Amino acid sequence: xxxxxKSLPDPLSLCLAASVAGTAMLGVAEAGWPAISAAALVAxxxxxxxxxRSRRPAGIAPILAGALESESRAVLVVxxxxxxxxxxQAARRLLGGAADPLAPLKALAAADDRALAEMERLDAAAxxxxxxxxxxxxxxxxxxxxxLTLEVxxxxxxxxxxxxxxxxxxxxxxxxxxxRENELLSDFVDLxxxxxxxxxxxxxxxxxxxxxxxxxxxxxxxxxGRNLAEVFGxxxxxxxxxxxLRLRGRSGEVFQALVAHSVFDEGGEMFTRSVVVxxxxxxxxxxxxxxxxxxxxxxxxxxAPVGIxxxxxxxxVGACNLALQAMLGIDRDDMIGRPVIDVVAEENRxxxxxxxxxxxxxxxxxxxxxxxxxxxxxxxxQLFVSPSHEDGDISGLVIHFIDATEQxxxxxxxxxxxxxxAMGQLAGGVAHDFNNLLTAMIGFCDLLxxxxxxxxxxxxxxxxxxxxxxxxxxxxxxLLAFSRRQALQPRLxxxxxxxxxxxxxxRRLLGETIELRMIHGRALGLxxxxxxxxxxxxxxxAVNARDAMPGGGALTIRTNAVHVDQPIQRGPELMxxxxxxxxxxxxxxxxxxxxxxxxxxEPFFSTKEVGAGTGLGLSTVYGIVRQTDGFIFVESEPGQxxxxxxxxxxxxxxxxxxxxxxxxxxxxxxxxxxGSGTILxxxxxxxxxxxxxxxxxxxxxxxxxxxxGEQAMEVLNGGEPIQVLISDVVMPGMDGVTLARFVRMERPxxxxxxxxxxSEDVARDGIDPDAGIHFLPKPFSLRQLAGAVKQVMDxx
Numbered sequence: 115x116x117x118x119x120k121s122l123p124d125p126l127s128l129c130l131a132a133s134v135a136g137t138a139m140l141g142v143a144e145a146g147w148p149a150i151s152a153a154a155l156v157a158x159x160x161x162x163x164x165x166x167r168s169r170r171p172a173g174i175a176p177i178l179a180g181a182l183e184s185e186s187r188a189v190l191v192v193x194x195x196x197x198x199x200x201x202x203q204a205a206r207r208l209l210g211g212a213a214d215p216l217a218p219l220k221a222l223a224a225a226d227d228r229a230l231a232e233m234e235r236l237d238a239a240a241x242x243x244x245x246x247x248x249x250x251x252x253x254x255x256x257x258x259x260x261x262l263t264l265e266v267x268x269x270x271x272x273x274x275x276x277x278x279x280x281x282x283x284x285x286x287x288x289x290x291x292x293x294r295e296n297e298l299l300s301d302f303v304d305l306x307x308x309x310x311x312x313x314x315x316x317x318x319x320x321x322x323x324x325x326x327x328x329x330x331x332x333x334x335x336x337x338x339g340r341n342l343a344e345v346f347g348x349x350x351x352x353x354x355x356x357x358x359l360r361l362r363g364r365s366g367e368v369f370q371a372l373v374a375h376s377v378f379d380e381g382g383e384m385f386t387r388s389v390v391v392x393x394x395x396x397x398x399x400x401x402x403x404x405x406x407x408x409x410x411x412x413x414x415x416x417x418a419p420v421g422i423x424x425x426x427x428x429x430x431v432g433a434c435n436l437a438l439q440a441m442l443g444i445d446r447d448d449m450i451g452r453p454v455i456d457v458v459a460e461e462n463r464x465x466x467x468x469x470x471x472x473x474x475x476x477x478x479x480x481x482x483x484x485x486x487x488x489x490x491x492x493x494x495x496q497l498f499v500s501p502s503h504e505d506g507d508i509s510g511l512v513i514h515f516i517d518a519t520e521q522x523x524x525x526x527x528x529x530x531x532x533x534x535x536a537m538g539q540l541a542g543g544v545a546h547d548f549n550n551l552l553t554a555m556i557g558f559c560d561l562l563x564x565x566x567x568x569x570x571x572x573x574x575x576x577x578x579x580x581x582x583x584x585x586x587x588x589x590x591x592x593l594l595a596f597s598r599r600q601a602l603q604p605r606l607x608x609x610x611x612x613x614x615x616x617x618x619x620x621r622r623l624l625g626e627t628i629e630l631r632m633i634h635g636r637a638l639g640l641x642x643x644x645x646x647x648x649x650x651x652x653x654x655x656a657v658n659a660r661d662a663m664p665g666g667g668a669l670t671i672r673t674n675a676v677h678v679d680q681p682i683q684r685g686p687e688l689m690x691x692x693x694x695x696x697x698x699x700x701x702x703x704x705x706x707x708x709x710x711x712x713x714x715x716e717p718f719f720s721t722k723e724v725g726a727g728t729g730l731g732l733s734t735v736y737g738i739v740r741q742t743d744g745f746i747f748v749e750s751e752p753g754q755x756x757x758x759x760x761x762x763x764x765x766x767x768x769x770x771x772x773x774x775x776x777x778x779x780x781x782x783x784x785x786x787x788x789g790s791g792t793i794l795x796x797x798x799x800x801x802x803x804x805x806x807x808x809x810x811x812x813x814x815x816x817x818x819x820x821x822x823g824e825q826a827m828e829v830l831n832g833g834e835p836i837q838v839l840i841s842d843v844v845m846p847g848m849d850g851v852t853l854a855r856f857v858r859m860e861r862p863x864x865x866x867x868x869x870x871x872x873s874e875d876v877a878r879d880g881i882d883p884d885a886g887i888h889f890l891p892k893p894f895s896l897r898q899l900a901g902a903v904k905q906v907m908d909x910x
Contacts, residue, residue, distance in 0.1 A: 188279040190215050191269050194243075199274055208279050215277045219262065222252040233264070240266045240275050249282070261286045288480035291498050291514065302414060307403050309371075309390030314383060317342040326390055331363055361390075380506060421495075421515030424502070427474060429453050438515055441495070442487060454513065459486035466497070473499050476508055484518065494519045523683055548586070549871030550799045552893035555583040557805035560896035564812070587893050604742065606640045606765065607648060609673055609695055616649055620656050620669075627666030628659075635674040641695050641762040647738045654735050655699040655758055662703025662756065672698040675764060689745045693764040700757040706750040714748065787900035789907050791837035792816045796826040796853065797869070798845045802892075806840065809896045810903065823848025830857065836864055838906055840890075843870035854887055865906040869894070 182189050188204035190212070198212035210217035216233045223229035229250040239246035245267040254260045261283045269276040309326025313319050319337050327334045330345065337345055346359055357373045375388035391403065415422060421438030423431050434449045442449075442457055458466050462485040469481045480500040487493040498514040559580040566572045613632060621630050652671070659669050674696045682689045706714060715736040735758075739746045743763055750756035793815050797803035800821075807817045818834065820826040824847055830836070839857055841850040854866050871892045890902045 186280070188277075190277040191274055192240075192277065194273050194275075199269075205277070205279070208281075209277060216264070219250075219252060219264075219279075222254070223250065226250075226252070236264055236266050240277070243268050243272050243275055259283070284482035285479065287482050288498060288500055292480070292500055295500075295512075298414065302411065306407050306410075308407070309392075311337075311388050311390070313342055313386050313388070315385075319345060320385065329363055329369075329390075329392065330361065378505065421517075423449075423454055423511075423513045423515065425454050425470075425511040425513060427508070427510055429455060429470065429474075432510065441493065441515060441517055454511075457487050459488055462486055470499060470511065473501055473511060474508060476501070487515075493517060494522045523688075547871070549892035550802055552583050552587050554799070554801035554805050556580060556587075556893050556895050557802070557809060557899075559583065561805065561808060561812075583893070604642045604644050607643050607645055608640060609638055609697060609762075610634045612645065612648060613652070613671060613673070613697075616652055620653070623653065623656055624660050624669060628663055629668040631668060631670040633670065633672040635672075635696075638673055638675050638695050639693070639764040639766050641742075641744075642765055643742050643762065644738075647742075651735045651738050651760070652697075652699070654732065658732065659699065659701035659703060659756070662701055662705075667702035667755075670698070670700045672696075672700070674698075676761070678761075684745075684747045687745060687747070689761060694744075694761040695764050697760040697762070698757055699760075700755060702755045705752045705754050706748070706756050707752055711748060711750065715746075785901070785904075787897065787904050788814045789904055790814050790816075791907060792818065792835055793838045793840060793903065794818045794820065794826060794829055794834070794836045796820045796823065796839070796841040796845070796850065798822060798842060802842075805896075806899060809899055813900050813903075815903065822846065823850070823853045826853055827856070830861065836861075838865045838867065838903055840867045840869060840903070843868050858887070865909070867902055867906060 182200070182202045185202055186204060188208040189200070189202045190198070190205040190209050191200040192212045192215070193199050196212055201209070205215075208218070209215040210219075214220075214237075216236065220230060220233055223233070229252065232248045232250050236246050236248065245265075247263070247265040249261060249263050252260050252262060260281060263278075263280045263282050265278040267276055267278070268274070304324035306323065306325055309329055310321070310323040311319055311326055312321040319340055319342065322334050322337045324334065327337055330337065346361060355374060355376070359371045359373055360368050361371050362368055369392055372391045373388055374391075375386045377384055377386055379385075415433075416436045418435055418437055421441045422435045423438055424433040426432050430451050431449050431454050434446060439446055439449065444457075455463055455467050455470070466483060466485050469478075469483050472478045473481055480498070482496065482498050484494065484496050487495050494517075496516045496518045498516070500512050501508045502510045502512050559576050562576045563573070563580075566576060613634075617630065617632060624630055656669060663669075676694050676696045678689065678691045678694060681691055714732050736746060739760055739762075745761045747759045747761075748756060749759070793810055795803060795806050795810070795817055797806065797819075798821055803819055803821070807819050810817050818829055818836070820829060823841070823845055826839070826841065827848070839854070841853050843850040850868050850870070854868060857864050857866055865888070866886070867888045867890055869890045869892060888902060888906055890898065894902075
């Protein structure tokens with residue numbers, strides 16, 4: 115029911131309008147009648163708000179505002195002086211401030227001139243208080259397209275205008291689906307092996323299919339609107355269900371035909387639905403033709419690439435196609451007669467049931483919703499729901515199910531990848547800067563230890579500083595492990611042997627109250643990992659398990675050789691098919707809550723008390739496993755313990771064939787690290803450069819210092835006789851990689867050592883591994899630096 119309130123010249127009129135509208139709204143609500151229109155409510159709210167601005171509150175505005183608050187459309191009422199009078203929940207999300215309500219939408223339409231022009235026309239209409247309505251399409255934040263209906267209108271008074279916006283994307287999608295279905299149905303009827311037509315009570319043809327038009331040798335447009343007497347030469351008696359006719363075809367030939375029809379009433383008008391079959395086919399051939407038509411429909415239904423369910427008015431499935439059966443993993447017999455809402459997951463049922471009920475009731479022409487489905491697989495599906503009609507009334511629903519699981523998984527993978535990449539870059543950047551600081555700390559400690567022997571009172575203090583710097587370096591390595599930028603030295607490893615060597619250490623870590631069980635599989639094969647990092651992974655998992663079992667328990671480490679036939683999707687991770695060595699670490703502890711499972715591998719996230727953990731243990735495990743091309747998954751429930759499953763690519767090879775680097779002479783204890791020659795040291799960190807220069811000068815070398823790649827280029831172009839170039843990788847301006855490339859091309863006799871707080875593979879990015887360039891990771895000691903220089907000098 116819509117209220118019509120005549121405009122009155124003063125605020126009392128507006129208040130009267132608000133009161134009448136509110137009273138009417140309450141009255142019809144109590145009587146069970148449809149509520150008043152949103153336009154009347156907007157006008158009433160505007161009038162009441164304006165009245166309240168100049169008078170004491172009348173009490174009706176909150177009632178009217180409450181009625182509009184649940185409106186699905188966004189409603190914003192703005193006074194002529196630019197003041198905001200009212201805004202409902204949808205407007206708070208969709209529209210901007212009162213000065214420019216369309217500002218957020220204009221930002222989304224920045225590249226769409228047509229949409230911007232339409233919004234400018236709305237602004238112009240609002241300025242003069244004129245009504246205007248339009249429909250625009252915008253690019254959403256996810257990259258898709260959204261359709262919005264935008265409207266501005268006087269809000270019951272020249273003193274205010276109402277902005278109304280509605281998201282009609284679902285309706286547009288449903289309209290497009292229905293259009294395609296109608297086209298498909300039209301093609302289906304046109305190509306039936308029988309003729310079809312419909313005529314009104316006067317015998318005027320209102321519809322004819324393509325098949326009958328072809329038989330009569332005319333175009334469909336030539337037949338529509340003509341009388342049956344002109345088309346057939348005789349008008350079939352509508353009271354007879356069947357009639358025999360002699361019709362003339364396109365070439366003038368005469369053929370026998372059987373016409374069968376039924377009469378139906380549509381809005382008080384009588385129409386016929388008629389079928390024409392040529393040549394008076396016998397009854398069995400007639401049935402054969404109908405069966406062929408049914409087979410064609412069944413082919414279109416069953417072979418559709420999306421799931422389709424035909425649902426009765428009571429919500430039960432009347433028919434479903436093969437695609438839906440395959441999607442849900444449910445046989446047809448188990449689907450027919452079953453409420454369609456049963457295939458929807460519990461958490462989505464209330465909302466889905468409400469939307470389906472609205473379509474059946476006819477309050478909405480269709481809907482689009484995304485739900486999680488039950489079945490053999492946990493699927494995410496988009497449902498396009500439209501009503502089916504019979505004799506003009508809604509007879510049920512047609513629901514199209516589109517599997518959106520892979521799309522959602524890809525979106526999750528991308529989001530997770532972006533998050534972990536961003537956090538990895540942060541962790542890697544912090545680690546790189548710390549490595550520069552630790553290099554200087556460890557280096558200057560080494561310089562001090564050359565002047566303060568074991569008997570010196572300062573010796574113990576210097577050793578404390580150095581030991582704590584080395585501990586800090588270990589923490590930095592964990593950050594690099596998470597960001598997958600630590601230096602690894604992978605080799606072929608027998609997992610059974612590695613765990614056996616680690617068992618004594620694990621028992622000491624776990625204590626007497628926790629039982630350690632190791633169950634080894636047979637014929638595991640080998641994996642290629644860094645042994646030290648592998649030990650760190652197992653130790654971190656064991657320590658986490660110990661902390662989860664404060665009262666004691668059991669820790670089981672189980673190994674198996676597994677073959678994965680199909681890729682496995684676990685959250686955002688997709689593990690390819692192949693052969694893996696599986697290492698399960700299972701405890702009987704307190705378990706992990708569902709809300710924390712998705713975050714346990716994030717750096718600095720911890721379920722322990724504040725100060726009880728760094729939050730780097732599991733993120734380090736994750737980084738090491740992923741950098742080794744492996745995967746790690748976790749399964750846990752509160753009170754049921756936790757199981758971490760590590761999958762490392764299995765390798766069939768002889769570990770004896772793995773080449774191992776022989777120890778360098780410079781690495782031997784007490785080795786002579788002195789030498790002679792000119793070294794160009796390029797480092798933008800002053801402390802690191804100062805330590806390196808002093809250390810190498812103490813060993814007998816001549817050192818030329820440069821703070822940047824550009825300064826180093828000036829030295830190289832000056833023709834200095836340089837034997838070794840030592841350069842940091844990450845520097846402002848010209849980086850170390852670019853400088854190394856120049857040296858290899860222009861002065862190949864110079865030996866190159868790159869130093870970096872990142873791993874070797876990151877530092878060497880863009881350099882041929884066979885280019886003869888050496889690498890020294892930070893933080894390094896005086897002995898490591900001098901040893902690296904001695905090594906390249908000895909290579910000649």
